[in-house]
Amino acid sequence: MPLIKTNDAKCRDCYKCVRSCPLKAICINTSPDNIQTHARIIEEVCVQCGQCTVVCPQKAKVVRNDLEEIKDILANKDIRVVASVAPSFPVHLPLSRPLALPGILKKLGFAYVGLTSVGADLISIEHNHVDKQVPVISSACPAVVNLVEQHYTHFLPYLSPLVSPIIAHGRLLKKQFPGSVVVFIGPCIAKKGEIISDKVKGSVDYALGFRELWDWLIDEAIDFENLENTTFDGYIPDKANLFPTEGGQLLATSLSTDIMDDGVQTVTGLENCINLFEDLHGFKENQMPGFIEMLACNGGCLGGPCGVTKDNIYAKKQKLLYFYAHNKLSHKPDAQKRPSLPSTDLIREFSNRKIELPVPSEEQIKNILAQTGKYTPQDELNCGACGFRSCREKAVAVYRGHAEPQMCIPYMRKRAESISNQVLAAMPNAVIIANEDLIVTEINPAALKMFDPQSRQIVGQQLEQFIDPGDFQLVLKEKKAIMSDFCILRNRTIARQIVFPLENMVVGIFADITKEVNQQEELLRVKTQTIDRAREVIKKLMTVSQEIAGLLGETTAETKILLNQLIKLMQE
Template structure:
């Protein structure tokens, strides 16, 4: 799976973050200046010209095309659908409806292809490059099973109509002169959900998509983007509602520094949030729940058990292996458990999950979760809000509170691949030190699928299996800001600072039966169908 641009600040990164920043600036005016949504329409309509001034194209053949693409990104950042291509439409069209209802955001699809931004990349095509030496042996021609290779002007030539894409020529050429073109977004998609439309542009099969977001961070043309709830969060704050952030374990180092939580709390306070909680608390509870389930069910009731915290992996496993759907843990995810804990003390609060993940937006769309989590923002979207307010994270004062630091080392390490399984095993060993627990884990949906196939075939009897849709774990999610290796190292350093090593040391674990209340097997059965429905739609 491709992942060549992570941690590299590109022109595309700058455009994406400029859109988030400028949209947030306008939305904050509702609070600061009391402007109505109607008065802000003009500002949104003029925003593409502010982000990209002048009359000379910077990256593409036309400045008008560049602004049109930025316009679509602005709409998605406001939680609106892409514009209709068959009639005139302003950037701000539908803005007032989005300001007064979250239903616009929940209209599928979540992940969108901006068609006129797509480069119509060649996909799964073998072509001969200038490196061909026209060698005497002609091994590429000799090995081709369909005789698709001939020589023209002493250079190899591939007949695309006859080629069956077997790759034998690619593997055989001694000069590596044959190039395999793959569409970057399709190469990154572990669900194989991206093909081509009639014009050769990327097209998402929403029956397969699980909203992992890997396509949108691997498209070098910025043609794929997901909807955001930046506007809805800011307007909730502007209305004077109690808005509490639940921050995913992967937050460490995303905004600068080395995991200074006091600075983070201060930054969120300046943004208008009423409070901040650490989702690693919910990770501790998820750990205890999965440890109990494993002990109760494996291997007597289930041949193996898969972890539940990654929604993209969970949906893929249940969708593609329905006869083994029960083998994926029914434990509530850390996001949902943390939200339920918050709601016990703040029943009327709006809860915002802040994390690295596009798929968490999909999870929050499920009927069984929407009542707990009101909004989902990525770290990149949150950084846009900080930029809009001119917040310099590293210059903030530490509030020196310690009540945030109650999650365990194991709970905080959920953000890194292998961390979930390690936490569950450690929790089991607290109760049964001599119990042998075999573990296998996979990163990336292609490898997760292979792992699940092997498990179904009986290769992992009695195993705990951990799936992570993003290679590297949550620190590699689509909404992260820094390089994966740096983020993983920062999370591990921060995790070691916890006064608790194991999830079982978390006093909140006694709340698990209460937090589970109301979540039934029927909710679990709805998970796949709801997720499929949420991803369906067209981006025409």
């Protein structure tokens, strides 16, 4: 599994990780359906600083977690498992009693709990005995080492030829406890990658983040309210415990910590480290500082991505200084016995791991920019919304397959507005949009024709000048849609309407049904006339029938009289 990967189900292509990464070591890939894009770490570019895991609002960045393997090893009583705890633990773990940590780890199964600052102490001493070129760039931070090996290979000869504190401590523990499993516990993601790198592999077996440890403690239902102070095992350094802070290595190595001393320089934060490397190219050799302490996280390891507490860097630094000034970390006899390692165990080499990425021509850059409507320098907004510092930088990323043209937010917004306007203009129904003050902000041609065919200046005018605003006011007040199948507008247009709220706006859609209503009324009139005429015909028929019946009645009576007279005559 890669050290950092993206959970595609959670990624929402917000580009926040791209914006936070100074190296742009994040590739935006489009899914097969061309709908969802996902951020993927470009491993050969990434230096494993881990800041993308901190800034991701969806928590879509997943860091390799070896906790289950560590638990399985701890369950094997035949294996000795020893812990190396970063000295920044008092400010990264929300323990009311930070010194309860050694005891907690012992309960979890660790046979030995020491401080990583022991390794820092060893390399601080060795620093004064190794050959090095000026300026010496500290190699304590694995992310900085990655930065030099992968991006600024010109400075490889200037890296201090010493291992990092965790590697030094791991090698010491391996010598003290042959066959043991060493687990580093700290705030750093880059150390997870460092311990498996070719040059130092085997010195430390696992690296566990403070966040992972804290989640483990929660699962174990540790009673945090009733903890007691315990002590660390082995040697307890003094100044080396401040390695996690800015200037901590200078202090531990007995170098000048005077901020006005041009012989030393302290830089924290990956972007600041990059800026210094860029600027050092222009320095003359006699202008170079003698020693440069570089830490990739802002504020040093106090700003590590695997911490739990939310305090700012300044609060963390003050708490750390107070903690080590007022607490005794061990009462054991060996606490003052400084261990030693052969110089061969503290020396390391570095590799050139730079990958030459393809560089587009000027013509290719222009063609890529044109895909998002950028034809002149004035079209290049350089807004940074896509995550890149400039439109041209993004164009280069597109050429390399690390970005999509559609990541340009202003272009996509303009395109969406264009499509929206086309749809709005093509709608046969009248659409009018007003703000909270009932001032018209948008109107389509159908609405212009319906409300005021003589005017083209409805936008920006009060709604009441063209239509009764009553329903619009009610919708703004109650935040509910109003539907009406029949309303008569001021120009005698009959319409079917729906008025509904949007964020800080109200929208009215009107369907002209005047013709339909008129047709219905005409049909009703025809029906009424037909019925009336039918009734007249019936009436006339009834009259004729009655007259005929009357005439038939008289004739019959006369016939009857005549026939009776005839019968009477015949009888006589």
